[in-house]
Amino acid sequence: MDDPAPYWTAVRAARLRVADLLEELTPSEWEQESLCRGWRVRDVAGHLALIPTVTTWDMVAVAPRARFSPDRVNTLLARRQGARDPADLVAAIRGHADSRRTAKVLDTRDALFDTIVHGQDIALPLARRLAVPADHSREALRRVWAMxxxxxxxxxxxxxxxxxxxxxxxxxxxxxxxxxxxxxxxxxxxxxxxxxxxxxxxxxxxxxxxxxx
Known part of the structure; x- marks a missing residue:
């Protein structure tokens, strides 16, 4: 990206919108199934809280248990983080809203679509609305279409x-x-x-x- 500032501004806004939504949820809503198959709302929140701080070593450490499947690695880490107290997860998402990093084996170009899509994974099954600016969705869509x-x-x-x-x-x-x-x-x-x-x-x-x- 020629100028990364607008991209990371969009990522920050998306993360804070998700944190705002999570802060409104009831205890029972945290336990509901999300649109992300096999993940509860709290697991999705755990994933979003983890992504800005996860390291390649974190992923390698669980790989044998996950039978070296990237999807299973992702799920194990999401569920582990999702077991944290909801308030801690909200605080982590807020606290790292400005972060531009992730594990070296991942791609920071995925941060925007990952946050937007997982926000909908939480909101839609709960019949809650999580608005996203059209230009942010467009940039996320461009990335998904290109990969x-x-x-x-x-x-x-x-x-x-x-x-x-x-x-x-x-x-x-x-x-x-x-x-x-x-x-x-x-x-x-x-x-x-x-x-x-x-x-x-x-x-x-x-x-x-x-x-x-």
Missing amino acids: GWPFHARRRLAGFTLRATDTDWAAGAGPEIAGPALALLLLATGRPAGLDTLRGDGVGRLRSSHTYR
């Missing part, structure tokens, strides 16, 4: 045109799937909930596939 693993969005959504209706972003070719950039971001990261506010000839076709049921 391969773990989402492979371009491959999974090949044959469709995706078009944001609230900001300047479009990609692909084929039947159109149109809607807010945030909904497209959820779709691109494999969340079927992203389909609920999307429209176009491609939506029905995508729903009939095995990818988004």
